[in-house]
Amino acid sequence: MPVFRTESGHEVPSVTADEMREVDRVAVDCVELGMLQMVENAGRTLAGIVRRKTGEPTQIVGRREADATPTVIVLAGGGGNGAGGLCAVRHLRNHGWxxxxxxxxxxxxxxxxxxxxxxxxxxxxxxxTAATDRHDADGSDTDTGLTHLLADADLVVDALIGYGLSGPPHGTTAEMIDAIEASETPVVSLDVPSGLQATTGETPGVAVSADTTLTLALPKTGFADEADDLDLRPAVGDLLLADIGIPPVVYRRVGFGAVVDRVEKEDADATDDQIPYRQPFGARNWVRLVDVRR
Structure with missing residues (x-):
């Protein structure tokens, strides 16, 4: 199973969708860390990453003047991923975006x-508003109008589907993913590029190809392409890991079985069925993951 490394060489274990679901459950049920708190942490960090990217005019050549207000479109679903995207909108607007x-x-x-x-x-x-409510003034259908809207933005945030993908995206969600891919605007995906299966990396239907993915708490096993010497999947783009406030005790309480075998144990107090976790963030609330090994 894949193990990711930060720029400083710190190793971070990856989790499947089911394992991440258990981390969330223990955080909420056993430690009483509220889901709203984790969403707030995710949204604030996402907004900070977006500000870094849109605040450098050289990163968005030809889209806007250096003194113009950056324009960001957040496409959001109805789950926790969408909640993080909605939260990021508030923080971005608070900072004048x-x-x-x-x-x-x-x-x-x-x-x-x-x-x-x-x-x-x-x-x-x-x-x-719902994407289905949007039509261009010339009467273009929603899909075409959305593509034009995204093409005019400085950056698009994909917060449609997180690690809970259970089948091919369909309906409006699939149309929104198609619009993202057609727009050629830089994309930051929250947690997992929408349409990519977090555990396996498979894409059962349409999927986002992100320029950057800000994944939450721990990287997902599907980000590593096991058919390509465990390189990062191209659809993930630049992989960043966000701290959403989960304390290390949560990881120590969650038994992941064979997961422990893929990382050299760093916590002397961890038992054989516990994840060896040492927080990688240092003084920041996010880090870049640069490579992966088995």
């Missing part, structure tokens, strides 16, 4: 953390 959200469903259909983040935006005077 022109950021807007398009959902893959009607805002009234949102619940849980995504619904909460949507309500925060709307009560702050920020419009949150």
């Amino acid at each position: 022109s950021a807007r959200t398009l959902l893959d469903r009607d805002p009234t259909d949102l619940s849980g953390p995504a619904g909460r983040q949507c309500r925060i935006l709307t009560k702050s005077g920020v419009a949150v």
Whole structure:
């Protein structure tokens, strides 16, 4: 199973979708770390990465003047991934960025953390609309209009589907992924490029090819291409790892079985069925992952 390395050589184990789901469960049920807290941490870090990328005019050649306000479009789904994207919109707007959200469903259909983040935006005077509500003034259909909208942006955030992908994207979500791919605008994916299976790296249908992926808590096993000497899959792009506030005790409480065999044990207190975890972030809340090994 893949092990990722930071620029400083720190090794970080990867997890499958099921293992990450268990990490989330233990964090919420056993440590009482709220999902809203983790979403807030993810969204704030995502906004910071977007600001770094759009704040350098040389990174977006020919799209805007150096003194213009960066334009960011966040495409969000209804799960935790979408919640992080909605949260990032708030932080971007707080810092003066022109950021807007398009959902893959009607805002009234949102619940849980995504619904909460949507309500925060709307009560702050920020419009949150469904992609299906958008048509170009000339009457172009939604898909074409969305492609044009994304093409005019400085950067697109893909927050449609996270590690919970269970089959090919369909309906409006698939159309939004197609629009991302057709726009040629730089893309930052949150946690997992939408359409890519977090455990295997397979793409059962349409999928986003990200320029950057900001993955949360731990990298996912599917980011490594085992058929290509464990190189990073091209669809992942530049891989960054975000700290969302999960304390190390959560990893020590979650038994991942054979996962322990893929990393040299660094925690003398860890038992054989526990993940050997040492936080890699140092003074920052994100790090770059530069390579991977078995």
